[in-house]
Amino acid sequence: MDPQEAKGIIGDIEQFCSDEVHQTASSRLQKENEETSSAWASSSAHSSADYLTKASEVEELGITTLATGYRGAASLLQDAADQYQLAALAHAQGERVEGEYRRSSGKSLQATATYKAKAYEVEEAGERTLSMDYKELATISQRAADHFQRAAEAQAEGKVTEAEHWNLSGKSRQSQANYQEKAIEAREIAETTLAVSYKEAAAISREASESHAQSVQIRGEGKENAGISWGLEGISLQARADYQIKAYEAQEAGKTTLAADYREIAAISQYAAERFKRSAQAYTESTLGYVGLKKQQGDSLRSEGCSLQTKAEYQVKSIYAQEAGKTVLAVACREAASVSQRAADQQDLAHGKFIIEKKDEGLAWHCLGRSLQAVANYQAKASEAEEEGKTILSIAYREAATTSQSAADRYRLSAQVYADGKESEGICWFFEGESFQAIADYQAKASQAEATGVTELAVTYREAIIMLQDAAEQYQKLLQTVVTGKIWDKSIFYWIGRSLQWQTDYKVKANKAQHAGKVMLADEYREAAGISKKVAAYCQRATQIIAEGKKDEESSLTQVSQYFQSAADHKAEAAEKREEIESEKSVIKKDNRVLHSKPISNSQKFDHSIKSKALLVFCEKWLAETGLATEYPQIISDYVMDVVKRGADYELVRAFEEYRNHVIKAHELGDDPLALGWIQVAEGIQQAIKDSIQQAEALKNKNKKLSNDWKNTVQVMQEIAEYRNQYIEASLVSQTPEIKGEQKKIIEGLQSAADYLRKAAEARASKNEQGYKHFKEVANFMKESVMKSEKSVKILEKLVDVGIEKYPEVSISWRKTFHQYQESAKYYCKAGEATSRFNTICYDRYKKAADSAEYSAQLLEGASVALEKAIQAKEANQEELAVLWFRTARQYEASVEYYREEVNAEASGNTIDYNRLCKARYPAKASAQQFREASITFEKAIQAREASQEEVAALWFEATKKNQESAEYYHKAVEAKLREDAVDGSQWENLAASTRSSADALWTQTKRAEEELKLANKNRKK
Structure with a gap:
């Protein structure tokens, strides 16, 4: 199963869970004061002044410690006023979220000031234990304020997710302070049980805060999935703390049934938190390279946690609805909670399958859980819409719930047939389930768009539904074909119907981009959708071939279908990347001089010299040969169609098409010499394509060693293309002749290496083991030569550095190093040539000279680096360090001299x-x-x-x-x-x-x- 197939499986569940829990968490915390931030700032400033007055009064009475406490509180209140002012400024600039975070920081600072003042007041009254308690509360509230400030700063920098987690961390810290304060109050009136309950809630709130902070840290390390799970754990932990308190309060009020309900909800939240924690651990293990399906285990555990937490929130909604007399809604929420539990059960089952590495079966159960959760969500939304009098929207949600159930049924069948070992049937049921779930989601989205007046988007969603229904029908037809045993290659299942789904996705994305004013991105998505549409047509043709039982032709059609879709995906991905980072990707785009060379005059363009005319004819002939398209659908050339059918590597084919485009643009500008340069690059890629076909054939014949030999050849040909690309760039910019000369040597060396690797592969294919070893040895020498030339280029680039030029001694040392690497490269190449001629005497001499030059180069490189560092230390006035580095350099130089004398002594027979x-x-x-x-x-x-x-x-x-x-x-x-x-x-x-x-x-x-x-x-x- 392609890893991309898991994409989006848990997205809807997590989004729903996150939305629901965040909404409930917000309602559980104190509501925002209706006064403006400016009014809060004014109030806080006045309170600050009041404390300063109190400080002066008690100081006159000689109570200096209390005066210090009041001044500290006054300072904190002034800080709070500053945060409120920043909040007011943010709101004025339209930065609502940042303003809310600033205001929360101000409130926590106010609480800190209050706790600090109380701590000193009770201390003055002789209650040291109580004073320590309030000082701890002040510390906790201060941390909450710090986290809210971090949230505001992250929001201002555009780090929205990081900001949200700092915000939630701050809220949990403040909840910790609030619960801890209530625990103190309960203890003071001897309400021991109540005090214990509040203290436990405070401890859990602290855990929740730490989970959110952990989420920020882990995400900062690039571990996105683990970071998400830590954040979700924080949400569930806070929910547990809040619901435990609600249970206790209900019990105290004599509402026994309600108390039992809240205790159950708190327990469910704890279960969810545990799943999220285990999920984070599994994701972390997956990034550390642990054996097994750790990533998939993390997915199923996280989805189980989301379903459990969503169940808890539905049970809360049911309580609220019942209390409000909304009996129908209460029943619907209870039903949604029940279905959410079933969804969680499927995720638990999926997790078990992933543990024993039954990936496909596990993914089917995982998606079944996702669809059941969608059933619960859509049913609940339908009841809410009906309660609000939105009948049409309610009907749409119920339709989406029914369709989601159909998707769930198909996923269940997929899992069951996978368990029976019927993999091909499992694939068909799985993708049909995917189609039905996508239909359900678009049914809901279409109605939402219509309800909000976005008619154009609603039309797109309706069109998507029709296409996805067609895709589902295709999978059902395929299933019937599989059952009758008429299909040999299961990969065709993936491409038939999937093309319709991708076409749908790209059309929807295009419409969304257009709606957002991103015209260029929308056009790219439409082009990708167009390619996918033609893929669908090609796949239809493949089904006819399958029906006729032409296995070989069906296999080639599958290859073409795969390439078509990869081309569509590549186009969309490139557009998304360009939109995201607004940077140009290739060397051609980075420097207009590379592709968009300066248009030449008509007299130059139409120069009638024999050479120019021959070059023009050659370019046009090459373009014609590689661009002709006669086969349906005409979206790629006959050449590309042919190599793709034969199993060529997609990336290589795509690279060829890109370089061919460079040829076209240069030729259109009349710069045929540049076009010729790009043709040479493209032809190198064509050779790599031929080699990749041989690699695919060897793999198909289960000859892994031969496949690896062809793979090595392909990799070297790719390196040649990259270096030719760089060489063209160097020719059009101010690059030194020495660097260009070394780059040319690298290209020539790589070409020789590739030629001998190809001969080695051919020898192995013909079972000529002696010939294989011989050619492989020659290729290795050529690669050694290239490696030394690459070292030479890096040194030359360093010598161009203006900073190095200021220090003649360093430049001279690097120049000596360069010459030794250059010598080593030359003699490794000669050793390879001697080996190819079976000239043992010359081989020994050249090999020894190459090794000797390399050894000298390494010592000189050590001396050069040490000299650089010595000068840097001296300029930084670190004399002792400079002395050590100078001593290092001199010792390396002495080693070079000893070695030179050794070589001379051997040469002279001494x-x-x-x-x-x-x-x-x-x-x-x-x-x-x-x-x-x-x-x-x-x-x-x-x-x-x-x-x-x-x-x-x-x-x-x-x-x-x-x-x-x-x-x-x-x-x-x-x-x-x-x-x-x-x-x-x-x-x-x-x-x-x-x-x-x-x-x-x-x-x-x-x-x-x-x-x-x-x-x-x-x-x-x-």
């Missing part, structure tokens, strides 16, 4: 010097590496000291000392080995290694200390 220098090679490099480690740990020590982390800094300084000692010992080992003192050299080397181990242990200890400090700081903030 065996004695060669052996002596060869033994010194490792400790010389190790000394440089330890000086580098000493520099790094010293830098960390400085940073820790600046952050006042003295213990951590001390550990880093100790690690620096050990690294430096190790470096010095390795240096002494070098000196001993150069003078051929083997015993002394071995002793120094062993001592160096031992000291390095101590430094490594200190590194581990220090990182652990940093983590502990970070955790301690986090807990302190809480």
Whole structure:
């Protein structure tokens, strides 16, 4: 099952659950004061002045502690006044939500001031325990105010979801304070049971607040699903706290039945909270790579939680309706609660299937739960609409509920046949269920649009319903074909009918975008819908082929259908991305000079020279060959149709079409040399397409090794296309000749690698194992050469940096590094060529030269980096650090020199010097590496000291000392080995290694200390 099929499965449930719970949560909290924010600001400022007056009065009486408390309260009230003023400003600017958050912050600050004043008053009266209680209340309310302020700031920055969770966190914190205050009051009058109830509600409210804060943090880390679940847990926990109190209050009032109802609702909310928490944990495990269907488990647990919480809210609505004498509505809400429980049961069943990794069956139960929840929601909405006298809307909701039940029935059948091992039948029932649920949703949306006067959108929804009914019929026809056993390839099930559904979605999206004034986005959606419409027609043709039993042709038609729909999806996704980030995607769009080259004069465009005419003819011929379309439907060329039928990779085909468009635009502008450049890129992609077809064929024949060989070839061809793209860009901008030269070498090297990888794959296909190994070895050398050329390009780009030019010593060092990588690339290429000719003698010589140049390059790179860091430290007045980095650079340079002498000694046949220098090679490099480690740990020590982390800094300084000692010992080992003192050299080397181990242990200890400090700081903030 495609992962995208799960998209939207829980969206409606979560939205309903979130809307219902948020609405109820808002009604449970104190209603907003009807006075304006400005009036609140004025009132708060007056109260601040009153406290200042009180402070002066008690100070005159010598009660200084109380005076301090009153002044603190006055300051808090002034802060509250400031928040009210900001709220007034936000409202004046039309930022209603931000204004509400600011006002909530002001109210919490007012509460903080009141608690603080009371704390000092009761302390003055000698009630120290009560004083501590009020100080704690002040702290809690202050946190609530802080969270409301964060909500306002996030809202102002456009972070709407983050703002909402900070808002809910603030509300729960304030609820904690309110309940805790009531617990104190109950305790003071010896109402122990009541005090315990309020205290428990306060503790749960705190948990709810922490869940919302956790949601913000987790989402900030990019874990969206886990963040949503933490937020929902917070909502359910707060509901539990509030309903527990309602139960107690009802019991105290002698309303036993009502109390029992609220206790049940509180228990349901707790169950929901537990599901949300487990859901968050499952999502987190999925991001950490745990084995199993963790993401799907998270989905089912979250949907179960939503259904349970929705059940709780329907039971509350039933109570309110009954109390208001609305008996019919009360009955409807109770029925909706019952159906919500059934929906939750299906999600629990789905979760069980996901645990044992029965994904398709689990998804069917999951969607069944979704549809049952939709039944509950639409039935309840129908009753509410009827109660409000909206008869037509009520009828529409009941129709949507009936259709949702039909969807649920089909999902149930899907799950049952999946359980029986009838996968093909399961797919058909599943997609028919999807169609029915989409019909139900559009039935409701159409009536809502009509009720609000948005006629055009209502018409679109009605058209969508007709198309989806057609899709459902297609799935039913397919099911009958499956049952009779006339279909071999199950993938065709996915594409027939799905194209109708996607066409529907894109048409609706187009209408919505048009309604929102996003004309360009609407046009793109309409184009995507048009492609999907033609896909539907093509799929109809596929059904005829299936009926005739032409298996091979049916398979190719399936491939084409898939490509068509992927093209439609790609168009829509690209439009959405452009709309969202308003940035241009390709290099062509980033720089008009690449594609939209300057129009040339007529004399140039129509130059009658043989070369220009030949180029023009070539471009037109190539475009004609790759663009001809004779087969129905004519939405892609015959070439594309052919390769897609044969199993070509869709992404490659799409890339080819994009590059072909670049050719067209350049040719239309008369810039045929540029068009030729793009043709070369496109032809490289065409070769990759051929290779991908071979890959698909190998996979089809279950030859995984051969498939991987072709896959490697495809990947290298893709790299070639990317580099050719960059090369064209470099040719049109002010790029240095050296960089362009290296890029050309990379392209040539990759081309050779691809050619030999292709030969290797062909050899394996013909069972020529010796030939396979030979060609693979040559390809590997070519890839090594490319990797060194890529290093060369990065260094050249660094040398272009103006900052580097200011430091000649650094530039010279990087230039030496560049030349060594360049040499290494050259000799790896020659080693590959020698291998291809079976020239062992030349191979050995070139391979040794390549390895030698690479080793020198790595040492020089270490020296260059160290020199850069030394200069940076010196400019920052960090002299000790600069000295360490300079020492590192010098040691790397010394290692290079020793190695150069070693190579020369070997070349001249000086065996004695060669052996002596060869033994010194490792400790010389190790000394440089330890000086580098000493520099790094010293830098960390400085940073820790600046952050006042003295213990951590001390550990880093100790690690620096050990690294430096190790470096010095390795240096002494070098000196001993150069003078051929083997015993002394071995002793120094062993001592160096031992000291390095101590430094490594200190590194581990220090990182652990940093983590502990970070955790301690986090807990302190809480």
